[in-house]
Amino acid sequence: MTEVIKVANLQQGYGKRIILNDINLNINNGDILGLIGPSGAGKTTLVSTIMGMLKPKQGTVTVLGTPMPNRKLLGRIGYMAQTDALYSVLTARENLTFFGEMQGMSKAELQKQIPYATGIVNLNDDLDKYVKDYSGGMKRRLSLAIALLADPELLILDEPTVGIDPELRQQIWKELHRLADEGKTILLTTHVMEDAEQSSYLMMIRGGRAIAQGTPDDLISQYHVNSVEEVFLQAGRDQDAHASND
Amino acid sequence: MRTLAMIRRVFREMLRDKRTLALMFIAPLFILSLVYFLFQGNTTTTASLATRNVDSSMVTAIKNKHITIHDVSSDKSAKTIIREHDYAGMLSQNGDKLTLTLANTDQSKSAVIKQSLQAAQAKLKGQVAATTIKTQAQALQKMQAALGAATHTPVNATADAGNLKAKLGSTSYTTKTHYLYGSKDSTFFNTLLPIMMGFVVFFFVFLISGIALLRERTTGTLYRLLATPVKRGEIISGYLCGYGAFAFIQTLLIVLFTMYVFKIQILGSIWLVLLINVLLAMVALTLGLLISTFASSEFQMIQFIPIVAIPQIFFAGIIPISSLPGWLQPVSYIMPLYYGASSMSAVVQKGVGFMNVLPNLSILLLFAAVFLVLNLLTMRKYRQV
Numbered sequence: 001m002t003e004v005i006k007v008a009n010l011q012q013g014y015g016k017r018i019i020l021n022d023i024n025l026n027i028n029n030g031d032i033l034g035l036i037g038p039s040g041a042g043k044t045t046l047v048s049t050i051m052g053m054l055k056p057k058q059g060t061v062t063v064l065g066t067p068m069p070n071r072k073l074l075g076r077i078g079y080m081a082q083t084d085a086l087y088s089v090l091t092a093r094e095n096l097t098f099f100g101e102m103q104g105m106s107k108a109e110l111q112k113q114i115p116y117a118t119g120i121v122n123l124n125d126d127l128d129k130y131v132k133d134y135s136g137g138m139k140r141r142l143s144l145a146i147a148l149l150a151d152p153e154l155l156i157l158d159e160p161t162v163g164i165d166p167e168l169r170q171q172i173w174k175e176l177h178r179l180a181d182e183g184k185t186i187l188l189t190t191h192v193m194e195d196a197e198q199s200s201y202l203m204m205i206r207g208g209r210a211i212a213q214g215t216p217d218d219l220i221s222q223y224h225v226n227s228v229e230e231v232f233l234q235a236g237r238d239q240d241a242h243a244s245n246d
Numbered sequence: 247m248r249t250l251a252m253i254r255r256v257f258r259e260m261l262r263d264k265r266t267l268a269l270m271f272i273a274p275l276f277i278l279s280l281v282y283f284l285f286q287g288n289t290t291t292t293a294s295l296a297t298r299n300v301d302s303s304m305v306t307a308i309k310n311k312h313i314t315i316h317d318v319s320s321d322k323s324a325k326t327i328i329r330e331h332d333y334a335g336m337l338s339q340n341g342d343k344l345t346l347t348l349a350n351t352d353q354s355k356s357a358v359i360k361q362s363l364q365a366a367q368a369k370l371k372g373q374v375a376a377t378t379i380k381t382q383a384q385a386l387q388k389m390q391a392a393l394g395a396a397t398h399t400p401v402n403a404t405a406d407a408g409n410l411k412a413k414l415g416s417t418s419y420t421t422k423t424h425y426l427y428g429s430k431d432s433t434f435f436n437t438l439l440p441i442m443m444g445f446v447v448f449f450f451v452f453l454i455s456g457i458a459l460l461r462e463r464t465t466g467t468l469y470r471l472l473a474t475p476v477k478r479g480e481i482i483s484g485y486l487c488g489y490g491a492f493a494f495i496q497t498l499l500i501v502l503f504t505m506y507v508f509k510i511q512i513l514g515s516i517w518l519v520l521l522i523n524v525l526l527a528m529v530a531l532t533l534g535l536l537i538s539t540f541a542s543s544e545f546q547m548i549q550f551i552p553i554v555a556i557p558q559i560f561f562a563g564i565i566p567i568s569s570l571p572g573w574l575q576p577v578s579y580i581m582p583l584y585y586g587a588s589s590m591s592a593v594v595q596k597g598v599g600f601m602n603v604l605p606n607l608s609i610l611l612l613f614a615a616v617f618l619v620l621n622l623l624t625m626r627k628y629r630q631v
Contacts (some may be wrong), residue, residue: 051473051629052630052631069629074474078475083472084466085469085470087467090255094255094258102251102475103474104248104474193585
């Protein structure tokens with residue numbers, strides 16, 4: 001077991017505005033970390049900080065043993081953004097090739113990896129279509145394929161299951177679990193509780209603070225409730241009560 | 247190579263976007279053609295020409311449907327007469343000397359007068375030549391006849407021919423032309439062309455590269471791109487080479503078009519013209535990329551045109567910088583197009599060499615370098631390493 005993500009006493013924000021406060025996190029390889037929380041809670045900011053797009057305001061972030069930010073380390077991270085960042089006048093294959101090359105992959109690697117990555121998201125038959133002709137769900141799947149392409153040690157997926165039908169979602173989860181079993185680490189943000197339940201470790205963020213974190217089973221027993229959803233609601237109520245006591 | 251992959255992508259995107267390609271390659275030619283026809287002057291122009299003491303044979307020779315002749319006898323100076331009556335020009339004769347004074351406010355009228363005068367002189371010369379040949383032929387006949395009779399008469403015959411020639415010689419005038427405004431080289435299109443060439447390249451490259459990078463920002467692909475180990479410099483240089491290549495083709499097209507369609511003679515080296523345009527394109531490219539940082543939509547990018555692009559043209563030499571109010575003159579020194587257009591004018595119209603435009607070119611390079619560094623800095627907003 002090696003530590004893949006280590007966040008210590010992180011405070012993050014833009015200018016004077018503080019978005020995240022007092023975040024601590026330790027993730028080992030083979031873990032699937034689910035970041036859940038309402039929109040605007042700071043999930044994407046935390047993800048950006050872990051990737052090193054933002055410098056921590058205070059505290060430290062270490063990924064794969066390297067203090068972040070670090071440009072070169074991005075080559076070992078597969079990233080899927082919240083919005084589909086694709087070139088619409090290019091075909092899916094051209095998008096994959098371009099981002100693969102940016103990631104530092106060779107022609108031979110690309111040839112091998114493109115069928116694998118698109119196979120997981122069922123896009124093999126639409127590889128040579130222009131992205132502008134893709135549906136919303138297909139774009140989401142292509143973004144995921146791009147993240148998977150370089151067979152990265154760490155996968156960071158921002159809202160990966162939005163707009164994906166239940167059958168394909170299941171297939172994707174199967175693949176994510178297989179990757180985790182191989183020792184890859186996965187970090188995903190979501191506000192779908194089904195996704196949260198599939199994670200091996202959960203962190204709930206609300207108002208820039210981690211209100212609860214642990215394995216789903218631990219959390220359910222700790223809060224004496226029956227589901228992850230209830231944990232989230234209960235933790236939110238506790239936070240509000242705590243805030244009004246101050 | 248990541249930069250190569252960037253260039254390949256820019257090429258693919260451009261080649262598939264037919265409308266943008268058309269905008270980049272056809273629109274500049276359309277604008278230049280329009281300018282050409284607007285400023286070339288039309289053939290129905292009539293110029294009013296005042297004449298004073300001019301031989302009637304000359305006046306008749308000048309007359310054509312584009313010229314109205316006003317015979318004046320006042321002693322006032324040509325300048326005064328032109329100003330008082332709003333003539334396009336005045337021709338006065340003093341012995342063998344013709345003096346043409348042109349108002350030059352409307353260069354197409356000046357051109358009409360000059361052409362008519364040249365035509366008239368050519369016509370008169372032709373007549374003189376014809377008469378001379380006739381007289382010489384007669385003299386020759388006389389000579390031959392005299393040769394048969396006596397041996398000393400030919401001397402007289404040749405003298406006769408000589409006299410005749412001298413008499414007719416007075417119809418070949420020497421002409422001197424004065425200009426109230428401008429110089430003999432100024433047809434307005436010639437002045438305008440190098441400036442327009444520079445402006446058109448500047449404008450389209452600015453717009454297209456700016457909007458391309460803006461689209462990357464708004465669709466999130468720039469952020470996604472920066473989530474790979476790519477260097478910010480590699481992204482910028484990919485853009486520079488990719489769009490730079492299209493800018494080069496655009497420039498080449500414009501230069502060839504002006505040379506072969508408008509028949510504009512480029513006095514200096516064509517390579518130098520291309521070099522200036524490419525440098526100007528580089529400045530436009532880096533400026534476009536930079537400005538796109540401050541726009542959050544394509545519409546906002548368009549709003550920068552009247553602020554960033556249009557003022558450039560006023561300071562590019564269409565209005566001579568020296569005629570601007572003193573406090574306004576230094577403004578031209580912060581306008582990249584001023585350096586580009588003035589070098590272009592110098593090369594196209596005066597045929598100056600590389601060393602003469604080198605200072606201007608270095609300044610353009612400096613502009614591009616500064617914008618480049620600013621671009622790299624603004625990209626830090628997305629990724630701080």
